[in-house]
Amino acid sequence: MNTLLEKFDLAPFSKIKNEDFLPAFKTAIENAKAEINSIVTNKNEPTFKNTIEALDYSGAQLDRISSIFFNLNSAETNEEIQKIAQEVSPLLSEFSNDITLNRALFDKVKTVYNQKDRLTLTPEQHTLLDKKYKGFSRNGANLNDKEKEQLRAIDKELAKLKLTFGENVLAETNAYELHLTNKEDLKGLPEGAIEAASQTAKQKEKEGWIFTLAYPSYIPFMKYADNRELRKKLSLAFGAKGFQKNEFNNEEIVLKLAKLRHERANLLGYNTHADFILEERMAGTPNHVKTFLNDLLDKAKPVALKEFTELEAFAKELDGIDQLEKWDSAYYSEKLKNKLFNLDDEKLKPYFELDKVLKGAFTVANKLFGLNFKEVDYIDTYHEDVKTYEVFNDKNELTSIFYADFHPRPGKRNGAWMTSFKGQKIENGINERPHVSNVCNFTKPTETKPSLLTFNEVTTLFHEFGHGLHGMLANTTYPSLSGTSVYWDFVELPSQILENWCYEKECLDIFAKHYETGESIPMEYIEKIKASANFQEGMATLRQLSFGLLDMAWHSGEAPETINNVKEFEQKAFASTQLYPDVAENCMSTAFAHIFQGGYSSGYYSYKWAEVLDADAFDQFKENGIFDAETGKSFADHILSKGGTEHPMDLYKRFRGKEPNNKALLQRAGLI
Structure with a gap:
């Protein structure tokens, strides 16, 4: 019996075998086709x-299987799963084309769409009708038969290429290790980073210390290691992902x-990929x-x-550095920050024990939105690191299931993300509640220490938890x-608005307690966190803008068929934002998973766009009190629970x- 084809509420991870996936996908696709055929x-x-409604509710079985499979491919993959993904992606792409x-x-959808002014619809139903019609028209329904075949071929190839891109980046990340056996090479590194590297070496049955390209290993090394040559070595490896003359070249x-x-x-019928994408965004056009x-x-x-200029002068004064390079950036920035604010991550980390920070995020969700989180152990997981929670609202009704997966491992891609194993919808009078997951890569507990977070990781946890709340508080009729x-x-x-709470004393007092003594984070540290929030904000903004501009260059600029050198093209795109000398061996585009594997193509600007929204919205909380329940309720009622039921500006x-x-x-960034 194939577990994936049985009825289940919670994903039955321990019962699923890899060989179940392909037949389950094939059966679910046939079932979804039958549902479409009945319409x-x-x-x-x-x-x-x-x-319209029947179409939106169709394919639920396929959606569940897809969410389980592709989440595993990101968080707990292996060669077998990757091979299945390569087989499945074209099938899904083909099925998607079969519909559009x-x-x-389409004729039936168009018939309903043409009557929309005469129908009595709710705002949500209007949005759904519009979305369904555009889903066809924007994906080839008005093309002739020959053009439709061209579109199918393109979509099939795109699906496979995106997968291969991601597999290559993961392979390069996993393949590299900086193996050190001389204790002198560890100078400057914090104890926690050394202990974690020792643990990695033991796991690989080697002597000494191993540093990798996974963020919890890579970032402390770049920030603290005194040995400039080793920083350079690790930085070059990190920047060369997908750009080396090997089988993983992207x-x-x-x-x-x-x-x-x-x-x-x-x-x-669109000029560029960006024109196509931005038609369905708040920004509207590439020019905007x-x-x-x-x-x-x-x-x-x-x-x-x-x-x-200040950083250059500081590095020259401190170590006689004549030319700042990319591998000097985090190291000297951290030293300068420490000099200006006498505050480094190692001073703060003891106050940010992962479990306490997570409970702090839960408390914020309780104060603002009336949610309660209860850890449970009956829910099946795909790895022993994953913790599970039942989430209740203030009426003690089950609102969501929450999965928390916080530590790196070889089968997990870098970074942090929110996803779901089951979506929310109201069907036949039943409000199906969502199963939401946060996946991050924070340092694992060691033999002597719990998992301690940098302040940047604290904001990452709150960021992803903000996405999680968007999923957990969903309350719409239609799944899409x-x-x-x-x-x-x-x-x-x-997600970005929730990061603001990390800078507020009232919030930090809840969870920032020393893991050994239990004492609250000192007020002077909180003041320094706030004061240092704008440290090098200009450089950080420039970096984010450079990624947005690179994305737009790839997707809204010159015709891509005229581009034959990825590196040269990228350098042109970066020209207006470049601070450090270029590194010939490195390339950003070949590992830029957000735009070439994920869903951010022509959309990377949205991080900055959303920052405008979050700063403006957080002003409302500051005016009324950061834990004002009324403001929290308003944010939940008008934004978090509404999903995509109306235009976001409304x-x-x-x-x-x-x-x-x-x-x-x-103002917040200190840029005016």
Whole structure:
């Protein structure tokens, strides 16, 4: 019996075998096709209910299997799963095309869409109708048969290329290790980083210490290791992912992805991939995005250049460094920050024990949104590191299941993300509650210490938890409009706004307790955290803008078929934001998973876009009190629970009473 094809509520991880996936996908695709066919062959006149609604509720079994499989491929993959992903992705792409290119189905959708002004629909139903119609028109329903075949071929190839891109980056990350046996080479490194490296070496049955390209290992080394040559070595390895002359090289894949996306957009009647993507974003057009990014660049660049000059002078004075390189950035920034504020991560980490920080995030969710989290051990997980919770609202009703997966391992990609194993919807009068997961890569506990976080990791946890709350508090009728199913440049608002609480004494007092003594974080540290919040904000802004501009260059600039050198193209895109000398052996694009593997193509600007929203929205909390329950309720009612049921600007204005402007962000960042 195939577990994946049985009825289940909680994902039955321990019962699923890898060989179950492919047959389960094939069966679920056939079942979904049958559901679509019953809509198409319905002899009754097309209505919102028998066409639009039926379409949105179809394929639920396939969606569940997909969410389980692709989440495992990110968080607990292996060669077998990756091989299955390569087989499954084209099947899913083909199925998706079978729907959007189904003329009879589109005709029914179009019939309902053409009556929309005469139908009595709720705002959510209006949005769904619009979304379903555009889902067809934007994906080839109006093409002729020959063009439809072209589109199918492009989509199939894109699906495979994105997967291979990600597999190559993961392979390069896992393949590299900096193996040290001389204790002198560890100078400057904090005890926790040394202990973790020793543990990694033991796991690999080697003497000494091993540092890797996984963030919890890589970042402390770049920040603290005194040995400049070793920093350079690790930095070059990190920047060379997908850019080496080996089987994992991503250069051709990047060029193909950009070219195919451009071809696809042209086929559908758009000038560029960015024009196609941004039609369904708050920003609207590539020009609007570029104006937005360049406006911030104008404000940030003078500040960034001043900060960089200060850093150069500091490195020269301290160590006689004549030319700052990329591998010096984190090291001297940390030393300068420590000199200016007498505050480094190692002083703060004892106050940020992972379990306490997580409980702190739970307390914030309780004070603002009335949620209660209860750890349970009956829920099946895919790895022993994963913790599980039942989440209840203030009426003691089960709101969500929450999975927390916080430590790195070989089968898990770098970074941090929120995802779900089951979405929320209301069907047949039953409100199906979501199963939400946060996945991060924080240092594992060692034999002598619990998992202690840097302040940056604290904000990462709150960020992903903000996405999690967007999923947990979802309360919409239709699955495709639920939770984080919103415009891409709106999706970062719930996550980024939650980071603001990490800088507030009232919040830090809840969870920032020394792991050995239990004492609260000293007030002077809190003041220094706030004071240092804008440290090198100009340089940090420039860095984020450089990624947004690179994304727009790949997807809205010159025709990709004329680009034949990834590195040269990237250098041109970076010209206006460059501070450090270029490193010939390194390339950003070949490991830029956000835009070439994930869903951020033509959307990386949305981090900065959402910062404008979050700074403006947090002003409301500051005016009323950061734990004001009424403001929290308003944010939950108008934004978190509504998903994509209405245009995000309408939802935002309902919460804030006005449109956002960038003044709050520029002030918070010290850029004006």
